[in-house]
Amino acid sequence: MSKLEEAFISVIVDRSAMAKIFQMADASNLVTELRRNFDAGVTRGYEWRVTQLKKLLVICDKHEPEIVSALHDDLGKPELESSVYEVALLRNSIKLALKQLKDWMAPHKAKTSLTTFPASAKIVSEPLGVVLVISAWNFPFMLSIDPVIGAISAGNVVVLKPSELAPASSSLLAKLLKQYLDPSAVRVVEGAVTETTLLLEQKWDKIFYTGNSRIGRIIMTAAAKHLTPVSLELGGKSPVVIDSDTNLKVITVRRIISGKWGCNNGQACISPDYILTTKEYAPKVIDALKKELEAFYGNNPMGSKDTSRIVNLNHFDRLSKMLEEKEVSNKIVYGGQKNRENLKISPTVLLDVPLDSLIMSEEIFGPLLPIVTLNNLEECFGVINSRPKPLAAYLFTKNHKLKKKFTKTVSAGGIVVNDTAVHFTLPTLPFGGVGESGIGSYHGKFSFDAFSHKKSVLFKSFLGDSAIRYPPYSRRKLGLLKTLVNSNLVDTFKVLLGLS
Amino acid sequence: MEAMKETVDQSLREMRETFASGRTRSVKWRKTQLEAIIEMVKDNEDKMCEVLFQDLGKHSTEAFRDELGFVMRSATTALSSLDKWVVPRKSNLPLLFYPATGKVISEPYGTVLVLSSWNFPISLSLDPMIGAISAGNTVLLKASELSPNASAFLAKTIPSYLDTKAIKVIEGGPDVATILLQHQWDKIFFTGSPRIGKIIMAAAAEHLTPVTLELGGKCPTIIDHHSVSKDMKSIVKRISGGKWGSCSGQACISVDYVLVEQSFASSLIEMLKPVIKSFFGENPKESGCLARIVTKKHFQRLSRLLNDPRVQASIVYGGSMDEEKLYVEPTILLNPPLDSEIMNEEIFGPILPIITLRDIQESIGFIKSKPKPLAIYAFTKDDKLKTRILSETSSGSVTFNDVMIQYMCDALPFGGVGESGTGRYHGKYSFECFSHEKAIMEGSLAMDLEARYPPWNTFKLTFIRLAFREAYFKLVLLMLGLKK
Numbered sequence: 001m002s003k004l005e006e007a008f009i010s011v012i013v014d015r016s017a018m019a020k021i022f023q024m025a026d027a028s029n030l031v032t033e034l035r036r037n038f039d040a041g042v043t044r045g046y047e048w049r050v051t052q053l054k055k056l057l058v059i060c061d062k063h064e065p066e067i068v069s070a071l072h073d074d075l076g077k078p079e080l081e082s083s084v085y086e087v088a089l090l091r092n093s094i095k096l097a098l099k100q101l102k103d104w105m106a107p108h109k110a111k112t113s114l115t116t117f118p119a120s121a122k123i124v125s126e127p128l129g130v131v132l133v134i135s136a137w138n139f140p141f142m143l144s145i146d147p148v149i150g151a152i153s154a155g156n157v158v159v160l161k162p163s164e165l166a167p168a169s170s171s172l173l174a175k176l177l178k179q180y181l182d183p184s185a186v187r188v189v190e191g192a193v194t195e196t197t198l199l200l201e202q203k204w205d206k207i208f209y210t211g212n213s214r215i216g217r218i219i220m221t222a223a224a225k226h227l228t229p230v231s232l233e234l235g236g237k238s239p240v241v242i243d244s245d246t247n248l249k250v251i252t253v254r255r256i257i258s259g260k261w262g263c264n265n266g267q268a269c270i271s272p273d274y275i276l277t278t279k280e281y282a283p284k285v286i287d288a289l290k291k292e293l294e295a296f297y298g299n300n301p302m303g304s305k306d307t308s309r310i311v312n313l314n315h316f317d318r319l320s321k322m323l324e325e326k327e328v329s330n331k332i333v334y335g336g337q338k339n340r341e342n343l344k345i346s347p348t349v350l351l352d353v354p355l356d357s358l359i360m361s362e363e364i365f366g367p368l369l370p371i372v373t374l375n376n377l378e379e380c381f382g383v384i385n386s387r388p389k390p391l392a393a394y395l396f397t398k399n400h401k402l403k404k405k406f407t408k409t410v411s412a413g414g415i416v417v418n419d420t421a422v423h424f425t426l427p428t429l430p431f432g433g434v435g436e437s438g439i440g441s442y443h444g445k446f447s448f449d450a451f452s453h454k455k456s457v458l459f460k461s462f463l464g465d466s467a468i469r470y471p472p473y474s475r476r477k478l479g480l481l482k483t484l485v486n487s488n489l490v491d492t493f494k495v496l497l498g499l500s
Numbered sequence: 501m502e503a504m505k506e507t508v509d510q511s512l513r514e515m516r517e518t519f520a521s522g523r524t525r526s527v528k529w530r531k532t533q534l535e536a537i538i539e540m541v542k543d544n545e546d547k548m549c550e551v552l553f554q555d556l557g558k559h560s561t562e563a564f565r566d567e568l569g570f571v572m573r574s575a576t577t578a579l580s581s582l583d584k585w586v587v588p589r590k591s592n593l594p595l596l597f598y599p600a601t602g603k604v605i606s607e608p609y610g611t612v613l614v615l616s617s618w619n620f621p622i623s624l625s626l627d628p629m630i631g632a633i634s635a636g637n638t639v640l641l642k643a644s645e646l647s648p649n650a651s652a653f654l655a656k657t658i659p660s661y662l663d664t665k666a667i668k669v670i671e672g673g674p675d676v677a678t679i680l681l682q683h684q685w686d687k688i689f690f691t692g693s694p695r696i697g698k699i700i701m702a703a704a705a706e707h708l709t710p711v712t713l714e715l716g717g718k719c720p721t722i723i724d725h726h727s728v729s730k731d732m733k734s735i736v737k738r739i740s741g742g743k744w745g746s747c748s749g750q751a752c753i754s755v756d757y758v759l760v761e762q763s764f765a766s767s768l769i770e771m772l773k774p775v776i777k778s779f780f781g782e783n784p785k786e787s788g789c790l791a792r793i794v795t796k797k798h799f800q801r802l803s804r805l806l807n808d809p810r811v812q813a814s815i816v817y818g819g820s821m822d823e824e825k826l827y828v829e830p831t832i833l834l835n836p837p838l839d840s841e842i843m844n845e846e847i848f849g850p851i852l853p854i855i856t857l858r859d860i861q862e863s864i865g866f867i868k869s870k871p872k873p874l875a876i877y878a879f880t881k882d883d884k885l886k887t888r889i890l891s892e893t894s895s896g897s898v899t900f901n902d903v904m905i906q907y908m909c910d911a912l913p914f915g916g917v918g919e920s921g922t923g924r925y926h927g928k929y930s931f932e933c934f935s936h937e938k939a940i941m942e943g944s945l946a947m948d949l950e951a952r953y954p955p956w957n958t959f960k961l962t963f964i965r966l967a968f969r970e971a972y973f974k975l976v977l978l979m980l981g982l983k984k
Contacts, residue, residue: 039868041892044891078954078956079956079961080956080960080961080964083961083964083965084961084964084965084968088964088965088968088969089968091968091969092968092969110909110911110912111911112909112911113908113909113910113911116905116906116908116909119902119905119909121906121909121911121912123912123913124890126891126894128917129894129918205918213708216708217705217706217708220701220704220705220708221702221705221706223701223705224698224699224701224702224704224705225698225702226698227694227697227698227701227713227715227918227919227921227922229922232708234708246945247945250948251945251948252945254948254952254953255943255948255952257953258952258953258954262953262954296953296954296955297954297955298955304954304955306954306955306956307954385520396945398945403942407605407938407940408525408605408607409522411607411610411936411938412938413938413939414938414939414940414941415938415939415940415941416940416941416942416943417940417941417942417943418942418943418944418945419600419941419943422597422600422941422943423602423939423941426591426593426594426597426602426941428591428592428593428602429591429602429604429939429941430604430937430939431939434609434936434938435686435708436708438708439708439710441937441939453894453917454913454924455890455894455895455896455897455898455917456896456897456898456906456909456912456913456914457890457897457898457899457900458897458898458899458900458902458905458906458909458912459900459901460899460900460901460902460905461901462728462731462734462735462901465734465737465738468565469565469741469745470737470740470741470745470779471559471562471741471744471745471779471780471787471789471790472778472779472780472781472787472789473559473560473561473562473788473789474561475561477561478560478561478564481561481564481565481569482564482569
């Protein structure tokens with residue numbers, strides 16, 4: 001067996017020898033204990049939340065090398081991607097929360113109307129309570145800690161279940177969160193299907209899940225039993241439409257490469273999945289891709305250390321199957337090299353695979369980029385809208401009309417024009433899907449909101465009480481009510497103050 | 501059933517085609533529909549009051565106040581605010597991304613299913629529809645079969661006023677709902693009980709359909725008699741109105757039970773009695789101002805709650821029932837056992853338990869021991885108690901010194917939490933309830949940062965680190981070679 005396979009097995013054996021088996025009673029006791037602590041008010045204070053957030057910052061500052069190392073073990077992730085897309089982004093997210101938490105926590109005044117006069121109203125953010133965060137394997141730190149930041153900022157207690165497909169990261173997360181955060185409010189449960197199922201049987205006040213839509217359905221079904229609200233950050237096939245008027249080589253193609261192979265080697269929920277362009281323009285796109293791919297990864301991309309590897313054999317075989325399918329394997333125009341032992345597939349571009357092929361039917365989540373050509377760029381709308389709504393859709397063009405039509409009619413979680421993937425880093429834009437790509441959103445204040453209940457509060461005074469509110473009902477009262485509804489200001493006042 | 505399946509298939513197909521055509525996206529179309537709703541209510545006021553009387557025995561004033569007037573106001577608000585609501589919201593992006601721009605656009609989900617409840621069959625059908633239409637969706641309504649006259653009225657009348665290719669009404673009960681729920685919707689809006697809410701959410705999960713569930717719960721009313729003794733007359737009236745004045749207690753935000761200190765209980769009861777009499781006269785059954793219980797089944801449920809001997813023993817006022825007339829007298833209980841059924845399920849009827857405590861502060865713990873309700877009402881001027889209620893309890897909403905009125909306040913989101921529901925609506929929140937907030941970022945093709953791209957090296961790593969920290973000055977130094 002390969003060195004890699006040996007390494008995996010030794011990790012699994014070690015962990016199961018040391019770990020206690022997580023059982024039904026454990027899940028139930030965990031939730032009971034956390035709920036008790038939540039009810040006791042441990043997480044409600046501003047100071048507590050700030051302390052936890054600051055500790056998370058210390059983790060980012062003091063443990064970056066370990067994080068980078070774990071990500072390298074799990075995914076072969078290049079140091080720059082780990083430092084930037086996981087640690088640096090997390091650092092920013094924590095700092096933003098620290099800076100704005102007071103604002104986020106402050107009640108928000110609401111306008112009252114004549115019908116409720118005299119009154120004042122506000123909307124108060126309160127934590128939902130005991131929250132479960134289930135994260136994914138591709139950005140295991142980012143996708144674990146960012147939702148936890150939201151949960152903590154909003155004052156919840158939280159259980160994190162990291163993905164078992166990134167075991168070194170899962171283990172490190174468990175260790176670091178246990179070491180730094182308040183164990184009466186934040187816990188990590190490691191494990192796979194068994195543990196997740198046990199957790200899902202409990203009653204949570206919110207479940208936040210990042211992963212695929214098949215599991216998303218399972219999560220929501222489990223949540224329905226307890227009427228637990230969910231946020232599901234799923235995925236989809238994010239299309240990239242390329243118009244012929246863009247700065248192709250220098251900007252367009254580089255941004256696509258950066259968003260695809262530069263982001264965990266295409267294994268990201270917002271990876272550019274496939275390209276749509278005209279038959280005429282496609283050769284230029286392919287040309288530019290070839291040139292830039294070589295500039296980025298050299299002429300021996302299998303040897304390049306600048307891309308993550310495929311996460312495991314399961315996914316490697318899945319991607320191989322896509323490439324080997326009849327009518328697909330002969331459409332490779334660049335790349336196509338594979339090495340099962342090293343879990344590597346070179347950056348691969350394909351031209352005009354059949355639209356019903358495997359590679360065009362499911363989210364690729366790997367370093368394969370099909371280009372689908374159209375007679376006319378307008379046809380891209382038909383192609384995109386006939387498929388499930390993706391998490392992201394990208395368009396490269398200078399044409400204002402096309403931009404407008406695209407942003408208006410393409411339904412996706414988010415749309416980026418003239419770039420790819422970067423919107424993930426912007427805390428002022430809600431990040432989430434629609435339809436098959438998910439429910440709910442987060443980042444920045446949206447994270448705080450995702451884990452909060454916005455409670456309406458109305459303060460009424462005893463001044464004036466209109467008899468029309470109460471039985472016995474009469475035609476006269478009906479007439480007065482109608483006046484109220486028809487908002488004749490003077491009459492309304494008279495009625496309200498009981499002067500009519 | 502086969503015919504119904506075919507009807508549903510066809511309706512959905514047509515709705516999807518209509519949505520795909522883009523017709524419902526236009527603000528003009530939405531406004532036309534909203535105006536038509538207002539017209540429909542105005543033209544059919546008498547007929548609407550009639551069906552509400554037939555289904556629930558509602559007096560026309562109550563029908564207008566709680567349903568017709570409410571719907572008209574809701575549609576009017578949507579009409580006048582729609583232009584504002586549809587405007588994209590700008591987002592500020594960090595300087596590093598200059599000259600990129602960011603914004604959030606509200607886009608309709610697509611095809612929406614509204615399942616409404618029987619207690620306010622007109623408003624709980626039309627109000628969510630107003631939201632769905634304002635947001636540019638196509639919508640299918642299934643009203644409750646337990647209010648058959650209202651349901652039939654809506655099924656017959658809506659097609660004469662609204663765009664039938666986009667807005668559809670189907671009648672039926674649980675079997676029709678089951679057929680509807682097998683299909684894929686882009687959003688489901690349900691008003692009803694938590695039990696059915698779970699079934700709806702599980703069905704929605706099969707298609708990853710987002711849901712808004714407006715459920716219920718036991719809405720407690722705290723009376724801190726020490727701090728509000730001066731205004732007690734008004735308070736008792738408000739509570740009575742909130743219990744018996746709206747659909748005879750069959751409302752999700754009805755006063756369910758009252759919490760009061762032991763020493764005040766009998767005074768409270770003695771104050772409630774004349775108020776009830778002033779509302780309904782000596783014989784409430786004949787007053788014409790008390791809605792009736794919706795069906796025999798619901799009547800039997802209430803009857804069962806009251807027939808528990810320990811509950812019977814706690815009746816201090818009322819208690820009479822008439823199955824044929826589906827009438828339950830306004831009834832007051834004093835300290836029914838806390839483990840009785842009536843104290844463990846939403847009453848949804850004209851029976852008011854008064855639970856006494858040694859100290860009103862205990863009300864907090866009492867409320868916390870039960871599932872989160874849709875609303876908490878508290879009559880108090882004690883700021884400390886107000887703060888405790890707000891910070892230690894959780895509910896859809898809290899109203900101080902009145903009951904039910906939060907429903908009328910458009911600027912406040914209306915919805916539950918935990919067992920009382922998920923999601924919210926009213927006013928702008930209705931528009932948002934039926935919209936997907938789509939993030940749009942637009943970058944420039946003019947300039948680019950080398951450091952974004954592989955092959956990676958130390959310089960690029962340092963650059964990106966500084967960029968993320970928005971340490972612009974240091975970035976400049978780095979680029980000028982003056983920083984390592």
